[in-house]
Amino acid sequence: MRTAFGVETVRTAERELMARLPEGALMQRAAAGLAAACAELLGRVYGKRVVLLVGGGDNGGDALYAGARLARRGAGVTAVLLAPERAHEGGLKALRAAGGRVSAAAERDIAGADLVLDGIVGIGGKGGLRPAAAQLMGAVRESGALVVAVDLPSGVEADTGEVLGDAVRADATVTFGTYKPGLLIDPARERAGAVRLIDIGLGLPAVPELEALQYADVAALLPVPGASSDKYRRGVVGIAAGSARYPGAAVLAVAGALRSGAGAVRYVGPAADAVIARFPEALVHAGPPSRAGRVQAWVVGPGLGDDAHGREQLRDVLAADVPVLVDADGLRLADPEVVRARTAPTLLTPHAGEAAALLGVERSEVEAGRLAAVRRLAAEYRAAVLLKGATTLVAGPEGGPVRVNPTGTSWLATAGSGDVLAGLAGALLAAGLTAVDAGSVGAYLHGLAARLAAQGAPVGAQDVAAAIPAAWRDVRG
């Protein structure tokens, strides 16, 4: 599991550690790791030109000390001081002693750089880049230099993943002690490039603020049928989706569920003919979901439409005392009071627009502050919430760490892809995973399936569904 902690927690851990270490030792640890990472990225250090963008805090201090180490290995190192009167004194002295210099012409030095080290601000940064730093970003882009961010790209919010105005766009980020939430969540994540974590010995709490499942975590959570498992052990999924107008959503949700280890899939709704034509193994039922026979988890909403029939289906499913995944039209039509009052687990799977409607805010507000939005939704609806996006987030109703999906890909931004995810996560719910596990394992497999299906070329939702077994095999190794 890759974990992230917010600034307040990092500060506390830093204070405790600093009290036990000689003055400046922690910054030396950070700078040593940073310099080593830069050296690796440069390949050969000797003769390379390195420019340090140095702000007025310890983030700039890290850059200066790392620059001194690179200068000692033969790099030509130049520091651009963005707050000359506050630049870290010890770091500046070390840089000069190692043969580095302070720049008198920032843009010219940047233009000739092989590597630019962004030490403008770190976790002490507030409110985006100031004009003096923002002005240099054009020169940094044009230089073609490798950009390495110290701790996090300056101008992004460490705790929320927001990008405020101009922010550094790094090829790599070297972060200290722990990932910060902003390094794992869009829109900030894509500013960070490849993130490398340097252990500086911070003692961190057991429960992180954010966690990203890795292969091994997903493998451990995947339901695997035992020798004696019958279809009920593997889980029976009910799907109440599709309408005369949108039969395809039902087909895709069923496709997702059938390829995700469900013992059986029961379909209820007006698209039964379309479903059975594609999937003879699906069980189709007329009448209300509550009359469909034994079901261990329901998926409701994809393509449901908003006519009386759809509303009735939704009401009926939400009254069931089994886990329910609510997607798409289901999210639009669900009565918040009914969702809150449910005692069996509920998993809501909105995209940013649907999340905004559920919260009664603008879509842009959700997009800018996705972590806050998913937490608020989970608390307000007393449900697990999967907020779709390039980095899908999953929050549980009881707080705790928010899961962030690392496998997302823009190939998933295609019609019907959400319907497949609904079926997939529904099958995992039926197999007995908690709502947060079903959501996060579902998002993981869904992203991986899309990558495997795409291989760099366009894919449709059906291809994604067809690649779920391959993703499953890939994870189980």
Ligand SMILES: NC(=O)C1=CN([C@@H]2O[C@H](COP(=O)(O)OP(=O)(O)OC[C@H]3O[C@@H](n4cnc5c(N)ncnc54)[C@H](O)[C@@H]3O)[C@@H](O)[C@H]2O)[C@@H](O)CC1
């Ligand atoms: N405290 C520690 O023990 C360690 C800290 N480390 C480094 O220290 C950083 C935190 O240092 P600081 O607390 O000094 O804070 P920062 O260096 O992140 O930034 C604070 C400074 O920048 C100014 N500032 C705030 N927002 C700004 C903005 N938008 N534009 C320009 N200037 C802005 C502040 O007035 C202050 O001078 C970490 O990110 C990490 O790089 C590492 O050396 C590891 C150890």
Ligand SMILES: [K+]
């Ligand atoms: K930085």
